[in-house]
Amino acid sequence: MRAWTLGAMGLVGAAAAWSAPAPACFSPPLARALRIRLRLDAPTGVALTFDDGPHAAGTPAVLDELARAGVTATFFLVGEQVERTPSLAAEIAAAGHEVGVHGYRHRLHLRRRPNELAYDLDRAVAAVSEASGTEPACYRPPYGVFSLASLDLVRRRGLEPVLWSRWGRDWEAGATPAAVARRVTADLGGGDVVLLHDADHYSASGSWRRTAGALAAIVESVRSRGDSFVALSQST
Numbered sequence: 001m002r003a004w005t006l007g008a009m010g011l012v013g014a015a016a017a018w019s020a021p022a023p024a025c026f027s028p029p030l031a032r033a034l035r036i037r038l039r040l041d042a043p044t045g046v047a048l049t050f051d052d053g054p055h056a057a058g059t060p061a062v063l064d065e066l067a068r069a070g071v072t073a074t075f076f077l078v079g080e081q082v083e084r085t086p087s088l089a090a091e092i093a094a095a096g097h098e099v100g101v102h103g104y105r106h107r108l109h110l111r112r113r114p115n116e117l118a119y120d121l122d123r124a125v126a127a128v129s130e131a132s133g134t135e136p137a138c139y140r141p142p143y144g145v146f147s148l149a150s151l152d153l154v155r156r157r158g159l160e161p162v163l164w165s166r167w168g169r170d171w172e173a174g175a176t177p178a179a180v181a182r183r184v185t186a187d188l189g190g191g192d193v194v195l196l197h198d199a200d201h202y203s204a205s206g207s208w209r210r211t212a213g214a215l216a217a218i219v220e221s222v223r224s225r226g227d228s229f230v231a232l233s234q235s236t
Helices: 002-018 022-026 030-033 058-069 078-083 087-093 114-132 148-156 177-185 208-222
Strands: 047-053 074-077 098-101 193-196
Touching: 002 114, 022 030, 047 058, 047 208, 058 087, 058 208, 074 078, 074 087, 078 087, 087 098, 087 114, 098 114, 114 148, 177 193, 177 208, 193 208
Parallel strands: 047 074, 047 193, 074 098
Antiparallel strands: none
């Protein structure tokens, strides 16, 4: 019985260690302890970031809004979506935006073995690099959840793990442009990293429309406070 108990405790401990980074996006102290960036390194500037693309309709709509406002952002691209529309990855980079990696498949890291995670990451980096013509420097995991293995793997591949400090919950079916903008800008300040989405591959259909519709209000709010927009790499 004692051996069984010790074995069970060992399994519980291993599971806890494996999932230890998972709550980092909701726990700044944990993120700091694990050296996962939630905010910009500088106390000024706001970083707009977009996940889950590229998307045939959503990415161009977001790019148009950013160009209209003269804003530079960071796009975390999914490898399988890059392979479907590689020209959009190139368009993002050509417009002066930063390109990051969001995995090859949009799957939760906690359910994937280390060899699966390594294959996914390498395939994603290759797809993003080839299509965009740039070498990505940042990585954000699907659903914002790292496992201990994936966090270590990302760093060993030379990528910086990045989450966020503000979000618009624009993936929800009931989201509206006004609600997205309100969530993002409430208490928004210098150093914040904002999570938005330019695609609906893994969320409510058409959610990117609410995102694009919210951008003008977000930009106006930030600039009215005297702040500016930067890509993640511009803050280092």
